[in-house]
Amino acid sequence: MAPRTTPEVRIEPWGESDLDLLRCLNAPEMTEHLGGPETEEKVLVRHRRYLEPGEEGSGAMFRVVVLPEREAVGNIGYWEREWRGETVYETGWGIVPEFGGRGLATAAGRLVVERARAEGRHRFLHAYPSVDHPASNAICRKLGFTLLGACDFEYPPGRPMRCNDWRLELRPER
Ligand SMILES: CC(C)(COP(=O)(O)OP(=O)(O)OC[C@H]1O[C@@H](n2cnc3c(N)ncnc32)[C@H](O)[C@@H]1OP(=O)(O)O)[C@@H](O)C(=O)NCCC(=O)NCCS
Numbered sequence: 136m137a138p139r140t141t142p143e144v145r146i147e148p149w150g151e152s153d154l155d156l157l158r159c160l161n162a163p164e165m166t167e168h169l170g171g172p173e174t175e176e177k178v179l180v181r182h183r184r185y186l187e188p189g190e191e192g193s194g195a196m197f198r199v200v201v202l203p204e205r206e207a208v209g210n211i212g213y214w215e216r217e218w219r220g221e222t223v224y225e226t227g228w229g230i231v232p233e234f235g236g237r238g239l240a241t242a243a244g245r246l247v248v249e250r251a252r253a254e255g256r257h258r259f260l261h262a263y264p265s266v267d268h269p270a271s272n273a274i275c276r277k278l279g280f281t282l283l284g285a286c287d288f289e290y291p292p293g294r295p296m297r298c299n300d301w302r303l304e305l306r307p308e309r
């Protein structure tokens with residue numbers, strides 16, 4: 136069998152025209168590990184937040200596009216959160232099912248790691264996939280994250296969720 140080749144991907148800043156993409160990413164099969172679809176109102180709030188990420192260096196959201204068509208197939212980003220007494224970056228991703236299983240989330244993940252590292256602002260990037268989400272845990276492993284262990288979250292608030300805490304060092308300790 137011929138080796139699988141990953142299509143070339145690019146990440147581009149989230150834009151006004153990405154609302155329909157966000158609606159696709161809100162489908163039941165896409166949100167199975169994230170507490171289920173959000174209401175249209177919440178999707179609109181999320182869209183606005185992605186468009187106005189806040190102060191320089193505090194994070195960014197991107198659409199994932201496949202070349203050469205430049206078709207938008209998912210989203211990925213990084214943002215700040217407080218975690219065990221320090222500010223870290225967190226990342227998360229989504230690829231629509233028609234484009235799944237081609238290595239696109241992993242390829243986009245590599246680009247986001249580069250961006251977060253280039254900020255030079257935080258030492259660690261974390262990801263918190265559900266313990267029962269094999270694909271996202273596999274992506275963390277392939278990106279070079281270290282598994283620190285499981286932890287409990289509420290996501291969305293009020294819904295308990297058991298997650299893995301994965302961590303990638305972006306720069307050495309100062
Ligand atoms: C999770 C998701 C981003 C994966 O996107 P993708 O582009 O298909 O991922 P990739 O192709 O880059 O990699 C998936 C890896 O997981 C592995 N994987 C998939 N299903 C798996 C399973 N059941 N068991 C073990 N590994 C699995 C694949 O084999 C692949 O690894 P490989 O390249 O070494 O074979 C996509 O399915 C999605 O968006 N899901 C819904 C949203 C979501 O849950 N986001 C994550 C929140 S933390």
